[in-house]
Amino acid sequence: MSKQAFHQRLADLTAQIAGRPLDEALDRWLNSTHGAGSATFDSLKQACIEGVAEGWLCDREGGGIRYGRVFKAEDALHRFSVDVVDMQDIAGPHHTHPNGEIDLIMPLEGDATFDGRPAGWCVYAAGTSHRPTVAQGRALVLYLLPEGQIQFTKTP
Template identity: 80%
Template sequence: MSKQAFHAQVAALTAQIAGRPLDAALDAWLNAEHGAGSATYAQLKASCEEGVAEGWLCEREGGGIRYGRVFKAEDALHRFSVDVVDMQDIAGPHHVHPNGEIDLIMPLADSRAAFDGRPAGWCVYPPGSAHRPTVSDGRALVLYMLPEGRIEFTKGA
């Protein structure tokens, strides 16, 4: 799996969601059309696992979390940035999503890992939402897309 092939996979998905509100309807649509058990989910998960194994995904580590921005927001990705994190039974730093956030939750191995209490599949946070991202009950990769790459880390929340 090359970084360019992964870019093409993500671009095909962002083309389908470009311009849509980041809300519960998008969350439901993503899970119905591209959720756990779908070809899209399987392909993205395999690509992320390969990227981690090859060292071009999650190349940084801090506070027990492996992470990395794969692509900055650009026109080819319909103005979404793409990051992937590797987390196991840990809460990450609190942050705000000025324009929202779209997450793909991919438990690893036989794990029943959940992200913010959500199982394998998609989770959409609307603009202005905030959280302390938490993976429980195992290890998961989480791909997240941010409109315009916007994220604001907060102190102490």
């Protein structure tokens, strides 16, 4: 899949979630409508695998994590930015989600989980924070951030 086709697929998805509260109801809806085993999940996972292989996804590396912001927040994506990370049995840097965060968890090896969650979607409400952790294998995680907002915690 081309980067442009990936953008269009994400624009179609973000159109369905734009304006909805980032809460448990959205988490349930995403998992029941676009969760693991659905056509949306399978096509996004395949696109991410191809994008990594082609070098336009996860084009940076730091601290044992491959990552990259593929699209900045823009109107076509309903003001969500798009990042993808490639993590294996590692915890990433602690951060806060000023406007919330929507994650698509795509295990690649083992029974990989993200923050204890299996394949599918995970929604964090505005103001939440965490140290993103992939355990029991390797996973790609796609992040949708409203207005591209993320605040990394400063360490002393």
